[in-house]
Amino acid sequence: MIALLRYQAAILLRSHRWIFPLIGYALLISVGAAGSSSLAEALDWTGAMLVPVVAFLTRAMLTAEPDAARGCVAAAAGPVRAQLATLLVPLGGGAVLAVVAVLFDVLTAQPASRAPASGLFGKVLAAADHPGIVAGGLLIALVCVLVGSAAGALCNPPLLRHPGIAMLSTLAAIVLALVADVSPASAAIGHGTAQVASPLAANWPGPWSLAGAVCLVAVSWTVSVAAAARRDTWSAGAE
């Protein structure tokens, strides 16, 4: 499995398909950090924006490998493990981005304590005074990475093979994930809006949002892996 992950990660890195999601995310969290009045608020935004980034990273990975090359790998390692590796790599990439982005928020957001903090070190100390805020932010990010992965897996090959339809439905899934009440991502972000009044309150995602996100990933990955093991060509109109 490690060989498969290395192979897929190398394809993603060397094909430069990660650049647009990364630049997009950097822009989005810079804007978010500038526009939020507290660390908790900045972390909400950081998490929310992981949904589109991970969804498009997943799309990039799912469309990167040619059919013939996938066939060779599937014969060597089995189509199920090959597809799992294809889905795990963008999920892992999203997790790394999430940790980096949370650190960025800690260093740049309004200090978490009422006392004005001086310098980056002061901000880290201020955040360390309120570990709940950072931990809550990381959990929100986790929920959003999972939801983004599920959206990417459901709306792209091998399930949706037409490029236009796949792109539009990925976008639609992202919007739904962020605004629909039933979405674990929107539940995780929206859970603490009542507490925004206090900038010191940690914004914890509800346990149901985390459970929901895990279920969503389990279902969408299962469907995607099953389709990968049955279909030979992923380009639209073939077969």
Next chain:
Amino acid sequence: MRLQAVGKRYGLRQPWVVRDVSADLAAGRLIRVSGRNGSGKSTLLRVVAGVSRPSAGKVTGRPHAGYVPERFPGGLPFTGREYLLHLARIHGLAGGAGARAVGEWIDRLGAASYADQPVRSMSKGMCQKMAIAQALLPSPGLLVLDEAWTGLDQAARGTLDDAVTERVTDGGTVLFVDHDPARLAGREDERWQFSDAGRVTILAGPAPQAAPQLKTVTVRLETTNTARTLDQVRAIDGVRVISVDVQGPDAS
């Protein structure tokens, strides 16, 4: 390895591409799969290689498989050698063993001069060699070749013929499709003939096209060591000694 009533279709309302194929794939067998274009050969090969799951029936006891697809269009962001090293690891060849196998197959296929080029910049034949090398890296117990000879130069075609023979001699099973009836002619143990509607008839022995190549020739050899000469003649590929009539002073 065994196929039990294997069928494949791409969707519930789609027609069956392969229908009700049952077969035992014994060790050390060379199997030619033949049929018209679009008759389902490639689909059956992918199911046998484990690239895709059958829609009906099951495949059991599949050994480690190497698969060479019909076309290998590159499109990967690696050099040839990097690609093969990744595939060696995926095939389970760790570190040194993988690098050795990669070097060996690059040399045998005559790809050493461009193995460090990006796969994207390779010609059809060069890409095909990468596809063949990755399948042969682990000395697989099951080798599946979907028109793997297409686009190869003469020397590499010979190497692939030899590699197929090695796999079969080592007790591996080799399935191949090739539209050239002379390809490995006379050496196949079974032919799987596709008829219409995805049905397969399994025939034993070489294809009938190969029959005219079997000729009985009487050869007179002068030698001082009869036994040794006979061994040498028997060792020639494709020659079968049917009867020997020893004449002369040293006859014993």
